Structures are given as C-alpha cells and as structure tokens.
Amino acid sequence: MTLPVSPVAVDMGLSIEKMEKVAFILKTTAHPTRIAIVQLLAAQESLSVTEISEKLNVEQSLLSHHLSGMKLKGILSSTREGKNIFYSLKMREVIDVIQCLAGCTFL
Amino acid sequence: MTLPVSPVAVDMGLSIEKMEKVAFILKTTAHPTRIAIVQLLAAQESLSVTEISEKLNVEQSLLSHHLSGMKLKGILSSTREGKNIFYSLKMREVIDVIQCLAGCTFL
DNA sequence: TGTACGTATGATAAGTTGTTCATACATTTG
C-alpha cells in the first residue's frame, strides 16, 4: 500500500507523500455512485441525503456510508438544517478530475 | 458496485455507463506505486520493467502485476525489445488527472 | 412525551485488490 522510499523515487516531481495523498483522493472518488454524487453536487450547491438518495436511487444507509466516507476524506462537507442534513462539495477539484477523464473520446 | 439505473440519474451530464468507465480508470490509477509509474512514464516515453523497478524500488513480481493490470485496462502499452519489455503511457489523460489533484494547495 | 421522519452507525457478509512466493517462459550469449 505504501511506496518504499528510495532516493531515486523522491526525485520525480511529486513527493512520495503527495502521491499517497493523490491516491487517497482518487480512491475515495473511484466508484460510480460517488462519481454521481460529485456530479449532482457540482450542479446543485447542496442537497439533502433524501434528495440524493432519490435522484440516484440508492438506499439510505448505503448512501450515508458513501457520504460520510467522502466527508471524512475532505471531499464533501455537511450541515444540519432541522431534520435534514445537507451535503455539498468541498473539494471542487474532483469535478475537474472527473471531467478530464469523462472528456476522453475513447471512453 | 454498479449504480442502479433510475430515470432521474440518467439526466446528469455523464451517463451511467460513462461514470462506470471513469470509476474504472480512477480505480486503476488510485495507488501510490501506480501513480509513481505514471509520473515516471510521463517524463520518459518508455522504460523497461527493470528500470522502473529500480527507480521505484519495487520488487519485480509485484511491479509486473501492477504493470500488466494497467496495460490490461488500457493505461499502458508495452513492447518487447530483446530480453526487455518496455512500457509506456497509452492513456496520457491520466497525467492531467494526477496533475490536477497534485495541484491542490491543501494536499 | 411519543411518534414519525431523516440520518448515522456498527456488525457482518460478500466481493475485490494487494502482496508474496515459487516457478515458468522468452531471449540472448557462451
């Protein structure tokens, strides 16, 4: 899981540490449901769990697991408003990452 | 693993199918060693397994598994030259994906 | 206060990925 540190590897633009962080973010995003969540929140500023659940047709508990994981890892943020919890995109860069790949003609 | 298809979900910029493909590529890239491989091949055009193994200080067999996975998934390509096999980057878009995230100030 | 609604959490099952090791295959060279 971690890259063995070698003197040579360090000299490569990205530090070992940064590669690990990038991998971490990629991993956190690498799932169809989570990509859909990002897409939704790229267009909407913020949405409640129920709204997301309905739009994506994903069961509440499973969605909640995805959302809290993404929050934990800094991709989303959330605030409560009464009974609802609204999620929104914190790390907006992931939109670009997805757009970049989505733009590939061969996909 | 797959996103349940709902009429609403379909109307979101990226099709379900495309989200799955994007997720697939992200997953294939989401590992420190594989990010390092991409970084190396972004700078070098092509490198043999031994060269990569030495630069990254990763054991031959493990590296081979990573490389053939990435090849299978269309990210790398390879050609034999004598005893050596040279790998190079086929899907160059992944460079941008990594660069994009690597550029995040907060990482 | 109790009931309903929205959301989170924890356990567990199921599936996938990463690692290691031993071994096999391909190519070159003696």
Place this chain on the structure above:
DNA sequence: CAAATGTATGAACAACTTATCATACGTACA
C-alpha cells in the same frame, strides 16, 4: 543446448471495500 537475465504467471493469503441489515440517534411536531 545450457546458463544467465529479464519478465510473467498463478496460487495462497492478507488487507481492504462494498453492500446489507438492524438499530440507534436527533429533531420536529401532535
């Protein structure tokens, strides 16, 4: 053709991720 070198492969296991279920928590409102 045997030995050496470079690379791939497959099995076995460990580590992680995803999905599901039951249940708990927080808030509003009768």
